[in-house]
Amino acid sequence: DVKVTQSSRYLVKRTGEKVFLECVQDMDHENMFWYRQDPGLGLRLIYFSYDVKMKEKGDIPEGYSVSREKKERFSLILESASTNQTSMYLCASSTASNEKLFFGSGTQLSVL
Amino acid sequence: QKEVEQNSGPLSVPEGAIASLNCTYSDRGSQSFFWYRQYSGKSPELIMSIYSNGDKEDGRFTAQLNKASQYVSLLIRDSQPSDSATYLCAAPFAGANNLFFGTGTRLTVIP
Numbered sequence: 001d002v003k004v005t006q007s008s009r010y011l012v013k014r015t016g017e018k019v020f021l022e023c024v025q026d027m028d029h030e031n032m033f034w035y036r037q038d039p040g041l042g043l044r045l046i047y048f049s050y051d052v053k054m055k056e057k058g059d060i061p062e063g064y065s066v067s068r069e070k071k072e073r074f075s076l077i078l079e080s081a082s083t084n085q086t087s088m089y090l091c092a093s094s095t096a097s098n099e100k101l102f103f104g105s106g107t108q109l110s111v112l
Numbered sequence: 113q114k115e116v117e118q119n120s121g122p123l124s125v126p127e128g129a130i131a132s133l134n135c136t137y138s139d140r141g142s143q144s145f146f147w148y149r150q151y152s153g154k155s156p157e158l159i160m161s162i163y164s165n166g167d168k169e170d171g172r173f174t175a176q177l178n179k180a181s182q183y184v185s186l187l188i189r190d191s192q193p194s195d196s197a198t199y200l201c202a203a204p205f206a207g208a209n210n211l212f213f214g215t216g217t218r219l220t221v222i223p
Contacts, residue, residue: 033210035213040120040215041215042200042213042214042215042216043156043200043213045210048210056210058210090155090156100146100158100161101148101156101158101202101211103155103156103157104155105154105155106155
């Protein structure tokens, strides 16, 4: 069974902390994505990667960075967490043809 | 501005009725369209994809695409309470490596 695994289901952090969200996929997919989902705003793309060590900014990259050192792992980093980064974060992966996204179960991040 | 637009709802239909979900998109160059279903507290899952004008049927689900009108819809026949979820429309825009999602339509099927 295909799987995208996010390291934490719930996370509580304090303002100013550095936060790492980890995502691992076991499908040998080329593409990996980080979205955040907020009520009324839908899914918004933060960053994506189409190959190891490659990254592209999405619609809302400010305040975030990413790392993809291995094909199966894509990390989202909040350098200095702020309260407006409280959100549901969803990782996804797809093949190079981008036909179907497989999502992880999500991380609900609260920044206090 | 690249956009995928959906009515946010909520849309309520009685059990057994047809639910109709609609989506418009801004990029005429888009060639493929996807419907994802997201249950409350869960992540989205792909339920339908459509690439050509016309209808595509899969069980109780029918996706309809009209590229001239830049319109894609999802019909759910014989709606069941288990269909209650948020339905997200998505499309890759020309030249982009990623999908653009609508904000979703929340569907409630009333027993």
